[in-house]
Amino acid sequence: MNKQGSRQQGVKGRLPFRIRAERWMPLLRRVKRLFVFAGWAAAIACIAAFGFLFYLHNQALPASSISQTSQMLDLQGNVLDTFHAGENRQSVPLQAISSHLLEATLAIEDQRFYDHLGFDMKGMARAVLVNVEHLKAKQGASTLTQQLARNLYLTHERTWKRKFKEAMYTIQLEMHYSKDEILALYLNQIYYGHGAYGAEAASQLYFGKHAKELSLAESAMLAGIPKGPKYYSPYLDMKNAKDRQKVILQTMAEQGMITQAEADGAAAEILKLQPLGSSTLDGAAPYFRDYIRYIAVDKLGIDEQLLSEGGIRIYTTLDPDAQRAAEEAVAKGIPANSEQQAALISIDPRNGYIKAMVGGRDYKSNQFNRVFAKTRQPGSSFKPILYLTALQEGAMTPVSRYKSEPTIFTYDEGRKTYAPKNYNDKYANDYIDMRQAIASSDNIYAVNTMMTVGPDKVIEMARKLGIDSPMKPVPSMALGTFPVSPFEMASAFGTIAAGGVRAEPTAILRIEDSKGEVLYQASQSPQQVVDAAHAYVLTSLMESVFDIGGTGSRVSAALKRPVAGKTGTTANDAWLVGYTPELSTAVWVGYDKGRNLTKAEAHRAAPIFAAYTENALKAVPPKIFAIPDGxxxxxxxxxxxxxxxxxxxxxxxxxxxxxxxxxxxxxxxxxxxxxxxxxxxxxxxxxxxxxxxxxxxxx
Known part of the structure; x- marks a missing residue:
């Protein structure tokens, strides 16, 4: 009884299981629906995310217009000049950048770069904690990919729209490029201050070397600059720059990239910075650089924008050693306080390569290139072209003789006369031959030769040799009365030096675009325009100019090699045009405004020629002129x-x-x-x- 009552009392205290389950069913159904909804939502989200990623994968990234600095290089591959439109940038492959700079950049900017997919979640969480702790934006968490997306395609405005686009472009970059490609893009894009964009331009600017050659200390210094170029540039604040360099070196040591000893040694190293604004050759060959730009744009049709922003490379014929010798010879050849001007152009007669060019004494004050001025009378330096004509035509030989005495010539069927004079009215008053006439620069002999061979034939020869300046077929042409440029004279004499073979003067060998594809390649088609034997005979005759009694004998002691040439002097101009087997050089001195030369001023061309020739060829053993058959x-x-x-x-x-x-x-x-x-x-x-x-x- 008691037992039964007790059971009944217990049943009364609890609801039946069926009743209790019915009460929970609505809640369970709601939970179930919630899980189903969540599952569907997750599935839809996954599908949407996959679809979005698929969409991004198939979407092309926006076109980014990245200007690159174009370069002009000399014959030895040195950078002679750069062209850029505001942004000095020289893109290079990753392997052309020092591994020290790669590691330093990753250590300070994105340590988990090779582990994340564009967004560093650990870095974001760490940045949030630090910022909350300091109650302000103390630390950022942008990866290199995010920075690259922002620099390539976006502005730096702080809006949610910009942040969304940045995330989208970051994902696309990670999809379309490998990590190494992204790192290379970043290092070629980032701004390092003072107009330098990219590691190569920055390396040249700060240290005067290629990015591949950067040391650990230099790399750590450069890696710290992009954070704030105005704050961390060593040119603006060396203390800040050194402090950040030490932070980077220490971080590299902690990451195991370098040892602590290497970090300490690099931090203590005194860096040799380039003077801000200096160039590789300290502004050498400015007239030649202008000429190259003119040839590239006006003659070869290279677009100005491509030249300024396209990262092209122009390989030139300039020999840096010859150029330094030319600039030094001109600088020393005329007193510093003189207003007298000078021009020098030197061409390799064997291939037409322009090796050196000086268009004036002070490019900064006057950019006019006198090498191409067709306003200067060549005087007697033109006579070899006359004598070559006579030899080639068979009208004369080296022993053809005329009397050196005051003479009146008639021409134009006797209607006109011409009475030339020798310098200082000095005459042999006897018969002289061609060698004696060239050595002493006898005007009477020259005009007799002109009358014998005919001025039209001389003009024809001048054209063959590359002189296209206007000339008239009159007797006075024998004395160089029609203006020509130093460029034309050097080219003409170069043809004689090459045994009568004319190679068109060449300044640009080839032009490559930023990918190394050839846009222009120079091609030479040398032509035999004068018989080699006659050219050699004239060369032999012109060697006498530097012998005792010759007009160039005053500099013969300075010339330690066979040289042929001819002086030329007028009231306003003085020349020496000559050659060795390796170089044909024209030197002109005078005044821009046609002022008369004093005797001392007229004698300055020859010493400039001699000093240049010997210094430019000091590493080249002396050679005799090649002697042809016949x-x-x-x-x-x-x-x-x-x-x-x-x-x-x-x-x-x-x-x-x-x-x-x-x-x-x-x-x-x-x-x-x-x-x-x-x-x-x-x-x-x-x-x-x-x-x-x-x-x-x-x-």
């Missing part, structure tokens, strides 16, 4: 121009094109034996004894 040397009697016999009191070894040497002998006895010059060894024997001694001494 050359013969015979001993002649200078007074008669006939073959010299044993009884002749005076003999001179003279060079002729085979078949044009004299056949008549002066005096009694047999003529001296002729020497056929077919190679350098025979040629050496054919020279006068003092030339042999000079060459032996310099070898």
């Amino acid at each position: 050359i013969v040397s015979v001993y002649i009697d200078p007074k008669s121009g006939k073959l010299a016999s044993s009884s002749c009191a005076d003999k001179r070894l003279e060079t002729f094109v085979a078949g044009t040497q004299p056949t008549e002998t002066c005096g009694d006895g047999e003529p001296a034996a002729s020497i056929e010059e077919k190679d350098g060894a025979t040629a050496e024997k054919s020279q006068s004894w003092w030339k042999q001694l000079k060459r032996w001494w310099t070898d």
Whole structure:
């Protein structure tokens, strides 16, 4: 009874299970619906996320216009000049950047770069904690990819719209590029201060070297600048720059990238910064740089914007050693306080390469390039073109003789006269030959030659040699009365130096775009415009200009190698145009406004030529001029121009094109034996004894 009552009482105290379950069912159904909804929501979210990512993957990134600095390089590959429109940038592949700079950048900017997918969640959480702790934005968490997206495609405005776009572009960058490609883009894009964008431009600006060559200390210094170029630039605040460098080095040590000893050593290193605004060659060859830009844009059709922003590379023919020698020779050749001007242009006759160019004494005050000025009378330096015409036409030989005395010439069918004079009215008052006329620069002989060969033929020869300045077929042309440019003269003499082979003067070898693809490639088509034997005979004759009694003899002691050339002097202009086997050089001195030269001023061209030639070729052993086939040397009697016999009191070894040497002998006895010059060894024997001694001494 008690037991049964107790059971009944217990049943009364609890509801049946069925009743209790019914009460929970609505709640369970709601929970179930909630889970189902959440599942569907999650599935839809996943599908949406996948669809969004698929959409981003198939969407092209916005076009980013990244200007790159274009470069001009000399013959040795040194950077001669740069072109950029506000942003000095030189994009390079990742392997062309020092590993120290890569590690320093990752250590201070994005330590988990190779582990995250564009967003560093740990970094974000850490930044939030730090910022909450300090109650202000103390630390950021932008990854390199986020920074790259912002720099490439967005502004730096602080809006949610910009942040959303940044996230979207960050995802796309991670989808479309590998980590190394993103890092390379970043290091070529980031701003390092003072107009330098990218690691290569920054390395050149701060340290004057390629990014590949940066040391650990230099890399740590550079890596700290993008955080705040105005605050961390060593040019603006060295203490801040050094403090940040030490932070970066210490972080690298803590990350195991370097040892603590390496960090301490780099922090203590004194860095050698480039003077701000300096260039690789300290502004060398400014006239040549202007000429290159003119050729690239006006002649080759390179777009100005491409030149300024396209990252192209222009490979030029400039020889830095020759250029330094040219600038030094001009600077020392004219007193500093003088207003006299000068121009020098030097061309390799073997290929037409322009090796050096000085268009004036002070580019900063006057950018006019006198090398191309067609306003200067060449004077007697034009005479070799006249004599080459006479030799080539067969009208004269080296022993053709005219009397050096005051002479009145008639022309234009006798209707006009011309009465030239020698310098200082100095005449031989006797018959002289072509070698004597060239050495002493006899005007009477030159005009006689012009009348013999005809001015039209001389103009035709000048055109073959590359002179296109206007000329009139009159006797005075023999004395260089029609203006030509130093550029034309150097080119013309270069053709003679090359044995009559003309190579078009060349300043640009090739132009490449930022990817290394060739936009322009120079092609040479040398042409034989003058017979090699006649060109050599003229070269032999012009060597006498530097012999005793020649107009260039005052600088002969300074020349330690075979040189051929010709001086030229007018009231306003003084020249020396000459060549070795390696260089053809024209030097002009005078005044821009046509002021008359004093005697001392007129003598400055030759020393400039001599100083330049020797310094530019100081590493090149002296060489004789190559002797072509068909050359013969015979001993002649200078007074008669006939073959010299044993009884002749005076003999001179003279060079002729085979078949044009004299056949008549002066005096009694047999003529001296002729020497056929077919190679350098025979040629050496054919020279006068003092030339042999000079060459032996310099070898």
